[in-house]
Amino acid sequence: xxWDVVIGLEIHVQLAxxxxxxxxxxxxxxxxxxxxxxAVDLAMPGTLPVPNEEAFRYAVMFGLAIxxxxxxxSVFERKNYFYPDLPxxxxxxxxxxxxxxxxxxxxxxxxxxxxxxxxxxxxxxEDAGKSLHEDFHGMSGIDLNRAGTPLxxxxxxxxxxxxxxxxxxxxKLHSIVTSLGICxxxxxxxxxxxxxxxxxxxxxxxxxxxxxxxxxxxxxRFMEQAIxxxxxxxxxxxxxxxxxxxxxxxxxxxxxxxxxMRSKEEANDYRYFPCPDLLPVEIDxxxxxxxxxxxxxxxxARKTRFKDQYGLNDYDAGLLSGDAKLxxxxxxxxxxxxxxxxxxxxxxxxxxxxxxxxxxxxxxxxISGVQxxxxxxRIADDSISSAGAKKVFDALWSGEGDNxxxxxxxxxxxxxxxxxxLEAMVDEVLAGMPEQIAQYKEADEKKRKKxxxxxxxxxxxxxxxxxxxxxFTDILKKKLDD
Amino acid sequence: MTxxxxxxxxVALLARIRVNDQQVTELENDLGxxxxxxxxxxxxxxxxxxxxxxxxxxxxxxxxxEVTETNQRExxxxxxxATEAGLYLVPKVID
Numbered sequence: 276x277x278w279d280v281v282i283g284l285e286i287h288v289q290l291a292x293x294x295x296x297x298x299x300x301x302x303x304x305x306x307x308x309x310x311x312x313x314a315v316d317l318a319m320p321g322t323l324p325v326p327n328e329e330a331f332r333y334a335v336m337f338g339l340a341i342x343x344x345x346x347x348x349s350v351f352e353r354k355n356y357f358y359p360d361l362p363x364x365x366x367x368x369x370x371x372x373x374x375x376x377x378x379x380x381x382x383x384x385x386x387x388x389x390x391x392x393x394x395x396x397x398x399x400x401e402d403a404g405k406s407l408h409e410d411f412h413g414m415s416g417i418d419l420n421r422a423g424t425p426l427x428x429x430x431x432x433x434x435x436x437x438x439x440x441x442x443x444x445x446x447k448l449h450s451i452v453t454s455l456g457i458c459x460x461x462x463x464x465x466x467x468x469x470x471x472x473x474x475x476x477x478x479x480x481x482x483x484x485x486x487x488x489x490x491x492x493x494x495x496r497f498m499e500q501a502i503x504x505x506x507x508x509x510x511x512x513x514x515x516x517x518x519x520x521x522x523x524x525x526x527x528x529x530x531x532x533x534x535x536m537r538s539k540e541e542a543n544d545y546r547y548f549p550c551p552d553l554l555p556v557e558i559d560x561x562x563x564x565x566x567x568x569x570x571x572x573x574x575x576a577r578k579t580r581f582k583d584q585y586g587l588n589d590y591d592a593g594l595l596s597g598d599a600k601l602x603x604x605x606x607x608x609x610x611x612x613x614x615x616x617x618x619x620x621x622x623x624x625x626x627x628x629x630x631x632x633x634x635x636x637x638x639x640x641x642i643s644g645v646q647x648x649x650x651x652x653r654i655a656d657d658s659i660s661s662a663g664a665k666k667v668f669d670a671l672w673s674g675e676g677d678n679x680x681x682x683x684x685x686x687x688x689x690x691x692x693x694x695x696x697l698e699a700m701v702d703e704v705l706a707g708m709p710e711q712i713a714q715y716k717e718a719d720e721k722k723r724k725k726x727x728x729x730x731x732x733x734x735x736x737x738x739x740x741x742x743x744x745x746x747f748t749d750i751l752k753k754k755l756d757d
Numbered sequence: 758m759t760x761x762x763x764x765x766x767x768v769a770l771l772a773r774i775r776v777n778d779q780q781v782t783e784l785e786n787d788l789g790x791x792x793x794x795x796x797x798x799x800x801x802x803x804x805x806x807x808x809x810x811x812x813x814x815x816x817x818x819x820x821x822x823e824v825t826e827t828n829q830r831e832x833x834x835x836x837x838x839a840t841e842a843g844l845y846l847v848p849k850v851i852d
Binding site: 300308310311312313350406411415551556557 | 767772811816819821825834841846847849
């Protein structure tokens with residue numbers, strides 16, 4: 276049987292505010308356990324929450340970026356459940372009147388088409404603490420530094436039909452929130468976490484099947500794997516005539532396994548009710564206008580600009596515009612190099628490969644955009660060969676030097692492009708190779724091509740590796756073919 | 758309106774409150790009375806009444822995003838039953 280896959284996502288986005296959503300505790304990552312957990316975060320009796328206005332601004336900026344209605348009046352509710360990393364016994368969240376209403380996000384697919392994914396809403400809420408299940412004499416350790424960190428939970432409509440679409444959406448959302456500067460986007464630190472709702476239905480059928488939710492995926496790769504895994508699991512059950520239980524599942528990326536977390540019988544009954552500790556929050560036009568004035572260039576607009584301004588193709592423009600910091604690096608480089616295509620190639624090639632290999636972010640690149648731009652100037656004007664350029668890149672990367680021209684000078688990488696000097700070298704070398712010349716003259720076009728290497732070797736040697744190979748080839752051909 | 762024993766037992770479980778049979782019987786009566794009052798309220802005409810999220814007719818004030826809290830871990834952990842390496846220790850929970 277043929278099946279349609281239906282996917283909806285819920286994404287927790289940690290907001291990059293300095294303090295928590297309801298207290299003045301720092302949200303900085305990596306502090307000693309419980310040193311950033313105040314009386315409010317610990318739910319000490321008698322404490323009261325006071326909302327952080329920046330969290331509201333970030334949520335509104337997100338709403339504006341996805342063309343959503345902004346909730347003029349938003350209300351906090353209590354979602355009640357017991358877990359040790361939730362000291363109050365409830366999560367303060369929004370349900371009926373969220374800050375961000377329906378909106379939409381466009382995604383680009385591999386075949387060049389685009390698709391609109393509808394956003395149901397996005398609401399503000401607080402994060403929980405962390406439970407450490409390593410063995411503390413048979414007990415669990417609780418770190419409440421994260422408790423109360425502001426989140427927006429973005430809820431999509433079930434508009435995605437494949438893992439590819441879901442991952443494209445996740446990447447686009449990552450690109451939007453990091454471009455806005457409302458989230459640091461650091462997935463390995465849990466700054467963005469994805470819950471995936473998946474169901475199957477016979478191909479063409481209108482009604483959706485029963486869905487499962489796979490929780491807390493924190494990388495694009497795990498998300499893709501988890502979807503493939505869950506689709507296969509459901510397909511096996513359905514094809515054997517079984518039924519899907521509506522349940523929450525946990526995916527273990529290292530083992531490509533999933534297991535049930537909570538079943539239907541104990542289905543969550545969160546008993547939401549409006550939080551009596553918090554009044555409704557009203558957002559006026561001035562607040563929204565202020566947020567609008569803070570909106571930076573967004574990925575879609577940047578992509579279009581990269582195509583118009585730099586003449587990049589759709590693929591290059593898409594890759595370079597997605598990450599705001601990478602885009603800024605590229606623009607720094609191209610403002611010096613004046614060669615967009617060559618700069619795009621170097622940023623996506625050598626630079627990205629090095630960053631990935633050393634697990635560095637673009638912001639930690641040892642080479643600045645300006646330095647890369649300077650290097651590309653020297654490649655474009657034929658001062659150095661591509662092999663020489665790699666050597667300069669290495670020297671910049673390792674910190675051996677910081678000035679491109681100085682490195683070229685010091686390493687003797689400057690190409691000789693003076694045709695007169697090159698011609699003299701060619702004449703000299705050819706004078707010592709009469710046999711090879713005779714063979715060349717007898718050979719056909721195909722063989723001749725192969726034989727060029729036999730001349731180039733001695734030429735490069737004669738020029739101490741500094742002769743411009745392209746010019747050498749041109750001169751050689753002219754002399755040999757005459 | 759009435760509330761069943763099963764409903765009471767479920768709500769008690771969700772709230773982590775232990776109730777014995779005797780208490781369930783009492784709660785059946787008490788909560789039933791409250792629900793009857795709610796029934797009575799349901800009959801009020803609310804067509805032109807806006808839903809109310811809070812009894813105070815006021816708007817929430819927001820706070821500037823500046824760190825105002827300092828590390829008070831030692832004071833808070835002094836009253837915790839068990840701590841180690843700066844963590845609060847709780848009975849093992851894995852779901």
